[in-house]
Amino acid sequence: MGKFNFIWLSCKKATYLISKKEEAKLSRLESVQLRMHLGICGFCNRFQKQTRFFTNKALHLHNHIEPKLSDEKKEEIKLSLKD
Amino acid sequence: MEEQLLSFNPNKWVELYADALYAYTLPRVNDVQAAEDIVQNTFLSAWKARATYRGQASEKNWLYAICKNKIIDHFRKQSTGFKLIPTGEEELYFDESEHWRTEAAPRDWGVSMNQPVESKEFYSTLHKCKQKLKDIQQTVFVMKYMEDVESDEICKLLNITMSNYWVLIHRAKLHLRKCLEKNWIGLG
Numbered sequence: 001m002g003k004f005n006f007i008w009l010s011c012k013k014a015t016y017l018i019s020k021k022e023e024a025k026l027s028r029l030e031s032v033q034l035r036m037h038l039g040i041c042g043f044c045n046r047f048q049k050q051t052r053f054f055t056n057k058a059l060h061l062h063n064h065i066e067p068k069l070s071d072e073k074k075e076e077i078k079l080s081l082k083d
Numbered sequence: 084m085e086e087q088l089l090s091f092n093p094n095k096w097v098e099l100y101a102d103a104l105y106a107y108t109l110p111r112v113n114d115v116q117a118a119e120d121i122v123q124n125t126f127l128s129a130w131k132a133r134a135t136y137r138g139q140a141s142e143k144n145w146l147y148a149i150c151k152n153k154i155i156d157h158f159r160k161q162s163t164g165f166k167l168i169p170t171g172e173e174e175l176y177f178d179e180s181e182h183w184r185t186e187a188a189p190r191d192w193g194v195s196m197n198q199p200v201e202s203k204e205f206y207s208t209l210h211k212c213k214q215k216l217k218d219i220q221q222t223v224f225v226m227k228y229m230e231d232v233e234s235d236e237i238c239k240l241l242n243i244t245m246s247n248y249w250v251l252i253h254r255a256k257l258h259l260r261k262c263l264e265k266n267w268i269g270l271g
Contacts, residue, residue: 010181012173019253023227023234024245046189051256053196054209054263058228061213062107064206069105069122074097077123081093081130 009037014044018051091133096126100143104150111154111225113214121157125150151230155240158222162241165219172254176261187261192268205267212262220255223248 009017014037017030026034038045104125109118128149129136136145176187183189213221222241226232232240238248264270 010177011183012177012181015257016249016253019256020249023249023252043183043188046191047260049196050189050192050260050263054259055228055256057205057209058213058224059231061110061206061209061229064203065106065110065210067106067109069101069119073119073123074101077101077126078094078097080123081096081126 007033007036009033011037011041011044014038014041015047018044018048022052022055091130093126093130096129096142096146100146101126103143104146107147108150108154110210110213111229112157113221117157121150121153124153128153154230155226155232158226159240161222162219162243165241165243167243167247167250170254173257176257186271189260190264190268190270192264192270194268208263208267209259212259212266215262216255216258220251220258223251224255224259227252 014034017026017034020026020030021034038048101122104122105118108121109115112118112121125146129146132149140148176184178184213224216224219241223237226237226240227234234248235245237243238245241248243251
């Protein structure tokens with residue numbers, strides 16, 4: 001890719017920018033670089049879609065698992081709540 | 084409106100809320116002992132502070148608010164003295180020329196990303212994969228995506244720099260994605 005190296009990102013850097021983009025504004029150069037990379041790279045497109053997918057679900061995780069506090073612990077807590 | 088009746092009956096509190104608070108806490112701190120302690124301390128703090136409770140929030144929301152603070156305190160303690168070291172973790176996924184390694188490159192999951200997923204299997208796999216993350220990676224992931232704390236707030240609480248934070252959250256995503264692909268989708 002020769003003299004265009006500055007504009008072409010590696011997949012390693014592109015995925016890092018995908019993660020960073022969720023948290024912060026990318027610089028103008030970074031945005032252009034990422035857009036160009038995503039225009040040609042199927043793997044990094046998948047990375048973006050799949051990570052978005054599961055991070056959006058994480059908020060609801062506790063509604064879908066049902067651990068129970070042991071009865072012993074519950075009794076212990078009840079006993080500790082005395083004046 | 085039973086919640087509004089401020090019974091301050093500790094036995095009833097425990098029966099009503101202990102399991103829910105525990106289910107809320109465990110996936111966040113990922114440690115049975117720590118989660119039990121947090122739930123117990125939540126009830127203790129609430130019990131001691133019951134005189135100051137004015138009923139602005141429901142009893143349940145009040146307990147959750149106390150519990151959330153205990154969880155954040157736990158994270159803060161856990162991150163003391165943390166230093167980000169170059170671990171080479173990214174090299175599991177990328178080769179020397181920084182391309183995806185063949186065995187690590189994202190595969191087609193064959194599921195629609197826009198459909199709601201109600202499957203228990205997905206969430207229990209996500210839970211297991213999350214548990215495999217290293218402590219601090221897991222903490223930033225939980226704070227950001229489960230507690231919905233702003234990233235600069237997370238950096239302040241954990242006393243880490245923003246660029247360390249980006250690296251940690253990125254590593255967490257790389258690991259989680261791969262783990263879900265393997266154990267939920269069943270590829271590789």
